[in-house]
Amino acid sequence: MAEMNINDAVVTTRLDAVVNWGRKNSLWPLPFGTACCAIEFMSMMASKYDMSRFGAEAMRFSPRQSDMMLILGTVTNKMAPVVRTIYAQMAEPKWVISVGVCASSGGMYRTYATLQGVDRVIPVDVYVPGCPPRPESMIYGVMKLQEKIEKESLSMRKDHIARFYESLARQDALQAEKGLTGQQTIREMLMDAAERGAGTIF
Amino acid sequence: MAHPASPFLPVLILLLVAAVTAIAILVLSGKVLPLLKPNNPQVAKLRPYECGVPPLQEGARHKYSVKFYLTAMLFILFDVEAAFLLPWAVNFKHALWTFGAMLSFMATLLVGFIYAWGKGAFEWER
Amino acid sequence: MIIEHIDAQLPGTVTDRHDFRGDQTIVVAKGNLLALVDLLYREGFQLLVDITAVDWPERQQRFDVVYHWLNLASQERLRVKVPVADGETVPTLTGHFKTADWFEREVFDLFGIRFDGHPNMKRLLTWDDFPGHALRKDFPLDGGDPFCMEGCTAPYNNGERARG
Numbered sequence: 001m002a003e004m005n006i007n008d009a010v011v012t013t014r015l016d017a018v019v020n021w022g023r024k025n026s027l028w029p030l031p032f033g034t035a036c037c038a039i040e041f042m043s044m045m046a047s048k049y050d051m052s053r054f055g056a057e058a059m060r061f062s063p064r065q066s067d068m069m070l071i072l073g074t075v076t077n078k079m080a081p082v083v084r085t086i087y088a089q090m091a092e093p094k095w096v097i098s099v100g101v102c103a104s105s106g107g108m109y110r111t112y113a114t115l116q117g118v119d120r121v122i123p124v125d126v127y128v129p130g131c132p133p134r135p136e137s138m139i140y141g142v143m144k145l146q147e148k149i150e151k152e153s154l155s156m157r158k159d160h161i162a163r164f165y166e167s168l169a170r171q172d173a174l175q176a177e178k179g180l181t182g183q184q185t186i187r188e189m190l191m192d193a194a195e196r197g198a199g200t201i202f
Numbered sequence: 203m204a205h206p207a208s209p210f211l212p213v214l215i216l217l218l219v220a221a222v223t224a225i226a227i228l229v230l231s232g233k234v235l236p237l238l239k240p241n242n243p244q245v246a247k248l249r250p251y252e253c254g255v256p257p258l259q260e261g262a263r264h265k266y267s268v269k270f271y272l273t274a275m276l277f278i279l280f281d282v283e284a285a286f287l288l289p290w291a292v293n294f295k296h297a298l299w300t301f302g303a304m305l306s307f308m309a310t311l312l313v314g315f316i317y318a319w320g321k322g323a324f325e326w327e328r
Numbered sequence: 329m330i331i332e333h334i335d336a337q338l339p340g341t342v343t344d345r346h347d348f349r350g351d352q353t354i355v356v357a358k359g360n361l362l363a364l365v366d367l368l369y370r371e372g373f374q375l376l377v378d379i380t381a382v383d384w385p386e387r388q389q390r391f392d393v394v395y396h397w398l399n400l401a402s403q404e405r406l407r408v409k410v411p412v413a414d415g416e417t418v419p420t421l422t423g424h425f426k427t428a429d430w431f432e433r434e435v436f437d438l439f440g441i442r443f444d445g446h447p448n449m450k451r452l453l454t455w456d457d458f459p460g461h462a463l464r465k466d467f468p469l470d471g472g473d474p475f476c477m478e479g480c481t482a483p484y485n486n487g488e489r490a491r492g
Contacts (some may be wrong), residue, residue, distance in 0.1 A: 091247070
């Protein structure tokens with residue numbers, strides 16, 4: 001999955017360092033909690049494992065007010081358009097951590113109902129495996145995201161976000177053209193993507 | 203040798219600081235911030251947020267109950283009355299006729315209060 | 329003992345019965361279902377616990393619609409199976425039991441069995457234009473996952489895709 005290419009030797013300036021420091025230490029999560037991983041998330045936010053020491057205590061359940069979406073739990077095919085819409089409505093800069101195996105790859109659910117990994121429909125930055133991952137693992141995932149943010153640059157283009165919005169426009173067009181529901185449109189787009197060998201619909 | 207306007211020096215300093223702050227905020231957010239922040243306006247991003255599902259009805263802004271306006275208006279009137287009450291209470295303690303004057307002022311407003319009460323302006327559920 | 333009641337009052341209804349470790353199960357034809365339900369309701373089986381179905385693809389009447397009842401007074405449970413063929417409809421129980429509403433919608437969604445007289449015969453768990461019925465035995469186990477690498481089942485509908 002092509003995302004920002006760290007290997008392209010992005011030169012970060014002092015300004016980038018300051019901006020990234022601010023961004024990584026104030027990641028406000030949007031907990032997209034659907035299943036058991038959300039319980040572990042609650043545990044992580046509580047005092048024993050304490051995410052607030054990372055600046056991430058202010059969880060906001062609105063995409064307008066958060067910058068890090070944590071997909072916590074199984075995403076069904078019926079929920080897929082909702083995840084896409086909510087990701088679309090987040091303001092940049094935005095990152096996604098897919099927590100748990102269900103969000104990363106479908107987990108133990110290889111069925112008609114489960115989306116086999118949320119990275120088929122939205123771009124994901126960090127995957128945290130586990131069923132459910134321990135709170136320490138989730139914190140490690142956030143720390144990895146912080147490392148990733150450190151390496152960003154203001155002049156860097158985020159292709160994956162641009163492609164995501166293009167795919168959303170294609171989804172709307174396809175849905176209007178064929179009169180399908182959002183879910184069936186996404187399934188059609190997935191099958192099209194499979195035919196041309198891509199791993200995602202964006 | 204003190205300048206005659208010297209008690210007002212703090213005011214001048216405050217004025218300058220406020221002006222500098224205001225201009226700094228305007229310049230930073232107008233010129234500097236657009237260089238730092240990502241700018242990616244997208245149609246899908248600007249749609250109204252309805253928990254990710256397509257909006258159930260177009261525009262939820264039409265029917266606006268008048269009781270909000272009524273409550274605000276009544277609040278203003280009686281709040282101004284209370285504001286008049288305060289300096290009177292602090293200042294006019296030396297004579298008794300001032301008490302009567304204030305009573306007649308409040309009686310005028312009391313008439314309005316009883317009228318609003320009778321008309322049901324205080325009933326929220328209607 | 330409920331089965332004896334049924335035999336006494338509706339003779340010939342019960343075409344088969346099993347009793348496995350205390351689970352009483354009877355098989356009835358769908359024409360007798362409503363009369364049986366009336367009797368069960370009078371006898372105190374007033375909690376409809378579940379409606380589901382099973383797909384036996386090699387049988388002629390491929391589906392078994394399975395009802396579970398609980399008698400709250402005597403704590404007796406009863407399972408009723410109604411064999412139906414593909415395309416046949418079953419009378420609805422929403423008149424007697426409000427809970428049958430969504431149970432029957434679930435059975436329709438996952439097996440394709442329609443219920444006569446149902447007030448809202450729409451899919452419940454999958455989305456409105458989901459192609460196919462998910463718990464039938466000929467529906468692929470992984471849902472026709474397009475990125476299946478190995479161990480894939482045959483594509484549903486011979487690979488023809490639902491086109492709106």
